[in-house]
Amino acid sequence: MLLHVPDILSREQVAAIRQRLDDTAWADGRETVGSLGAQVKRNLQLPDQSPLKRELGETILAALARSPLFFNAALPLKILPPRFNCYVAGGEYGFHVDGAVMAFVRGEQMRSDVSCTLFLSDPEEYEGGELIIHDTYGEHEVNLAAGDAIVYPSTSLHRVTPVTRGARVAAFFWVQSMVRDESQRRLLFELDASIERLRASAADEAAILQLSGVYHNLLRRWAQT
Secondary structure (H helix, E strand, C coil): CCEEECCCCCHHHHHHHHHHHHCCCCEEHHHHCCHHHHCCEECEECCCCCHHHHHHHHHHHHHHHCCHHHHHHHCEEEECCCEEEEEECCCEEEEECCCCEEECCCCCEEECCEEEEEECCCHHHEEECCEEEEECCEEEEECCCCCCEEEEECCCEEEECCEEEEEEEEEEEEEEECCCCHHHHHHHHHHHHHHHHHHHCCCCHHHHHHHHHHHHHHHHHHCCC
16 A cells, blocks of 8 residues: 655654754665665765664654554554665666565564654755656655655555655654554554544534444454554
8 A cells, every 4th residue: 555644744844854954964875775775875864873863763653653544554563763865966766576584683583574664855856866666556756745654555666766856755664563464554554544534524423433343343453463
């Protein structure tokens, strides 16, 4: 499921994060991928051991915890602390699929079910840099406002096109979901959204209660914790 999650960060939060990132030193992004990824990746990235990465990542994790839409879409069990990248001067990342298993700095591992990009640059700040996500319905071009996120299955083939002007700055991270199967997560998300629409329309409370029970019983059946 490809989903736009708006307003994860406020404009003030984006500005504060960007100020910190604009004043820091970046490293070669190829340091964090294997040999195949290094052949198609050309960008800058905050080192994994960077204290700034940890500090800004905690700000983003706190913001994600306040987003019901993100929670309902990803149903997170574990979230890899956000990383930060910058594409400038032709920087790009060719088609690739994210690794199936991700490692925390402290050595813990998690399965990647959901991939997320949180934009920290507005589209008018740069040219190129579109996130292209390929799925069974074709290719989708994503270029969102700063503070907005895109959520999509980690099984998706995707790339970032070359940035030909300005700088494209973003945070990115992965989620191990309580519900491993993408089709099951989609069904739960659509069911929850339908329940919320019925509640907003003052529909029959008994029917809403019954549907809520179906949702939680399906989640109970499918969740892996």
